[in-house]
């Protein structure tokens with residue numbers, strides 16, 4: 001049985017994408033200070049990137065690393081753009097994102113557009129954090145143009161972190177919707193994985209769901225596992241969180257212990273759920289019967305924490 005200390009050291013050596021801190025001070029106290037923002041924008045060391053429809057330009061730096069395409073503010077395409085202030089790094093460099101309808105064209109062919117799901121695993125923690133921040137703000141801005149209190153069109157303030165209603169004075173702040181994601185184990189230390197109806201064939205992953213109003217995270221874990229798989233859960237232990245701005249979630253990862261192995265799927269969201277021993281999952285992945293969670297999602301890391309290391313890869317089919 002792994003302990004929470006083991007889990008912490010495992011996430012230290014192999015950080016969860018978008019979870020590791022990128023060393024950016026968001027300097028939230030400066031967002032309302034227009035004079036400070038103007039000086040920060042025009043400072044020669046300031047760096048700017050463009051975000052559009054969840055994408056930004058990324059490029060290979062020539063040394064095998066991938067970074068966001070950034071430019072000084074005097075080169076930035078500021079017309080018809082919304083400007084988001086994202087923070088300051090340890091060297092005092094200020095970062096801004098410009099939200100535009102289209103990404104800027106480039107004279108060279110090195111840069112390419114990428115969404116956060118792809119860029120998140122390629123970029124440094126600093127660039128991934130900057131991009132997640134900008135994409136989250138863009139998603140929120142896009143769907144909150146009108147006041148939810150009176151219906152009037154709202155205007156952007158606080159360097160992209162506030163929308164203010166000129167009619168009723170309401171202030172609207174960016175939303176983050178908490179969602180729980182959990183790996184459930186039983187008394188034989190088998191893992192419960194389920195598959196959603198619309199997933200590709202063989203895909204199995206952890207269960208997950210949104211936290212409801214007035215509900216604790218622990219209660220949400222118990223409720224979601226009960227609803228989706230019919231499995232009763234006792235002990236619930238927090239592992240880590242992951243920003244998930246698709247469009248506005250924060251994934252809160254848990255390990256949970258079933259009090260009974262009996263499964264009864266809802267057949268609505270989850271069409272199948274199974275208990276896997278480590279040998280079961282190894283064999284099922286090898287034969288191609290099961291596709292484990294992959295990519296940047298914390299789901300893959302929760303399964304790996306239980307498994308005790310990276311999951312095996314499927315055998316190549318010829």
Ligand SMILES: [Zn+2]
Nearest residue numbers: 147150165168
């Ligand atoms: Zn209003």
